[in-house]
Amino acid sequence: MKGSSCKLLILLLSISLVTSQRSCLDEFLQCLPLHSNPSYPIANAIHTAHNASFQHLYELHAVNLRILSSPSTSKPLAIITALHASHAQAAVVCAKHHKLQLRIRSGGHDYEGLSYTSDVPFFILDLFNLRSIKVDVATETAWVQAGATTGELYYRIAEKSGVHGFPSGVCTTLGIGGHFSGGGYGNMMRKYGLSIDNVVDAHLIDANGMIRNRKSMGEDVFWAIRGGGGTSFGIILSWKIKLVRVPRKVTVFNVQRTLDQGATDLAYRWQQIAPKMPKHLFIRLQLEPITDATNGNKTIRVSFIGQFLGRAHRLVQESNSKFRELGLNLSDCKEMSWAESTLFWAGYPNGTSIDTLLQRVQGNKVFFKTKSDYYKKVIPKQGLEMLWELLMEIGNVFMQLNPHGGRMEEIPESETAYPQRAGYLFKTQYTIHWTDSDGGIGAAEKHVRMSRRLYRTMASYASSNPREAFVNYRDLDIGSNGSNDTDFSVARVYGTKYFKKNFMRLARVKAMADPDNFFKNEQSIRPLPSH
Ligand SMILES: Cc1cc2nc3c(=O)[nH]c(=O)nc-3n(C[C@H](O)[C@H](O)[C@H](O)COP(=O)(O)OP(=O)(O)OC[C@H]3O[C@@H](n4cnc5c(N)ncnc54)[C@H](O)[C@@H]3O)c2cc1C
Ligand SMILES: *[C@@H]1O[C@H](CO)[C@@H](O)[C@H](O)[C@H]1NC(C)=O
Ligand SMILES: *[C@@H]1O[C@H](CO)[C@@H](O)[C@H](O)[C@H]1NC(C)=O
Ligand SMILES: *[C@@H]1O[C@H](CO)[C@@H](O)[C@H](O)[C@H]1NC(C)=O
Ligand SMILES: *[C@@H]1O[C@H](CO)[C@@H](O)[C@H](O)[C@H]1NC(C)=O
Ligand SMILES: *[C@@H]1O[C@H](CO)[C@@H](O)[C@H](O)[C@H]1NC(C)=O
Ligand SMILES: *[C@@H]1O[C@H](CO)[C@@H](O)[C@H](O)[C@H]1NC(C)=O
Helix, strand or coil: CHHHHHHHHHHHHHHHCHHHHHHHHHHHHHHHHHHCCCCCCHHHHEEECCCCCHHHHHHHCCCCHHHHCCCCCCCCCEEEECCCHHHHHHHHHHHHHCCCEEEEECCCCCCCCCCCCCCCCEEEEECCCCCCEEEECCCCEEEEECCCEHHHHHHHHHHHCCCEECCCCCCCCCEHHHHHHCCCCCCCHHHHCCHHHHEEEEEEECCCCCEECHHHHCHHHHHHHCCCCCCCCCEEEEEEEECEECCCCEEEEEEEEEHHHCHHHHHHHHHHHHHHCCCCEEEEEEEEEEECCCCCCEEEEEEEEEEECCCHHHHHHHHHHHCHHHCCCHHHEEEECHHHHHHHHCCCCCCCCHHHHHCCCCCCCCEEEEEEEEECCCCCHHHHHHHHHHHHHHCCEEEEEEECCCHHHHCCCCCCCCCCCCCCCEEEEEEEEECHHHCHHHHHHHHHHHHHHHHHHCCCCCCCCCCCCCHHHCCHHHCCCCCCCCCHHHHHHHHHHHHCCHHHHHHHHHHHHCCCCCCCCCCCCCCCCCC
């Protein structure tokens, strides 16, 4: 239903607005040089369908083929690859004046592609050229521009220090702009919290095109941009972060068990133990259906992927005293520098050069649909067994369960906009993924349907009232509105699932900082109505 009304809208648009769109675009493009620093000619940053660079740039940082290759995905009228902060400021001033929708893109990992598509005429402000990273070991801080990736950040820290790191995502191609906006979690979450828990300042372009820092944006806006999701409060130009201390050697492992090897009992125990482990031990659970090579039967493989901020022999001691059933031994463990461990987590083989962290774009893109849940209770064994059956039936699916606890429990829910703190065992993502050989874009509907079925099946075990979701795992199924609509009751539905009680404060801050709702997308924060 939602799909067809959306298509209708786009059809109407393409017939009646084609001419007005074009003149609106021309006026917008002519406006840009008038509002940007002439020492950095903005013409070098403007790409429209007439420039040969357009298609390549559009696709370069668009991660999900389900969105990128869908015929119903509308393309931008222009891509502005900002080369200077004033280009981003001009984009705001001119977009506002010429009523053109702005989409902000840093790394393009948005699960629903909201940084590179829209249901109304729009342009992309692409920030990948703004990616300087200034690490200051003396003060243990860094300024990181929005277009930098997590991998680039890890590399630049390691270049300066072997005993510092930063708690953010497992994937090394995430854009810092979008990733931190939604919280940013990774394998140091239990020790140091989320990325936003270690952000101390930011530069933000507001709805008037002004650059603000923490002091001039005020504590309310600074609170909102830490976890309130990208887009709603302005354009993040850069974050100032506090580095964290890591040992010279950390230890990682990936221990895998199938159903025949007791995976069900272990997955059941993991739920009770992993959120209560010492802070310096993080064990992710990854679940996926596989074919058992020994007998050709389908089974479930449960991977226990761990990071220990210390040496292997201590890890084995701690693991065996708290999670004896896993049977972790020294030969499962790999010691390495923290920077090398980020490559391990990103799936690269041992021995991969650290320079790989500088590769901004991941090789083979897939089609995917992801949904998320938070769990406060242990999934009982019969629930796991039901889950195994469904995963084996679906086939192209994996789940990741990331334990909370530790530092996450110590931070109050209202400290930042990200509310899921004490009382959560783990967060989960369910990802259905496929390739061209599985039917490509033509098989999208089928796979999305399967993701919804899996999600329904887990309803009785996951958090409820509301059934919470993680904004960095964006999912339009949990409620959304047209990017041009301002219906607050709709926004409250998805807003409460992502942000719980913090949603109302986010809506108040939005009403203050951007009352005209300039910064928007299908799931942005709408201004709290004034009555
Ligand atoms: C393979 C993969 C692995 C992932 N792993 C993790 C993980 O380990 N931990 C985790 O927390 N998340 C993870 N994510 C989710 C990821 O954090 C989010 O998708 C995040 O929004 C990506 O940021 P981006 O800049 O790359 O994406 P974009 O698509 O560029 O942006 C995401 C959203 O933020 C907005 N936005 C982007 N830049 C800015 C800016 N500068 N100012 C304001 N708004 C902006 C966009 O408009 C969009 O709405 C993963 C995603 C993928 C695809
Ligand atoms: C795109 O084409 C226009 C018109 O020819 C030109 O002014 C602009 O500089 C081009 N953009 C880039 C990045 O070269
Ligand atoms: C696995 O395959 C073997 C050989 O085909 C079969 O005998 C056995 O019952 C299967 N096991 C399960 C658990 O399905
Ligand atoms: C360590 O555990 C692995 C399985 O995880 C096993 O194959 C190996 O034999 C064990 N090694 C020792 C020394 O116990
Ligand atoms: C990783 O690879 C290096 C060589 O690149 C090798 O010397 C080292 O032993 C390997 N470490 C482990 C834990 O496999
Ligand atoms: C936005 O929400 C309103 C109220 O539910 C609905 O009427 C409208 O169709 C929605 N718009 C889109 C594009 O989903
Ligand atoms: C979006 O909203 C603007 C401002 O209210 C309006 O001018 C424009 O026509 C709307 N566009 C669509 C497609 O609804």
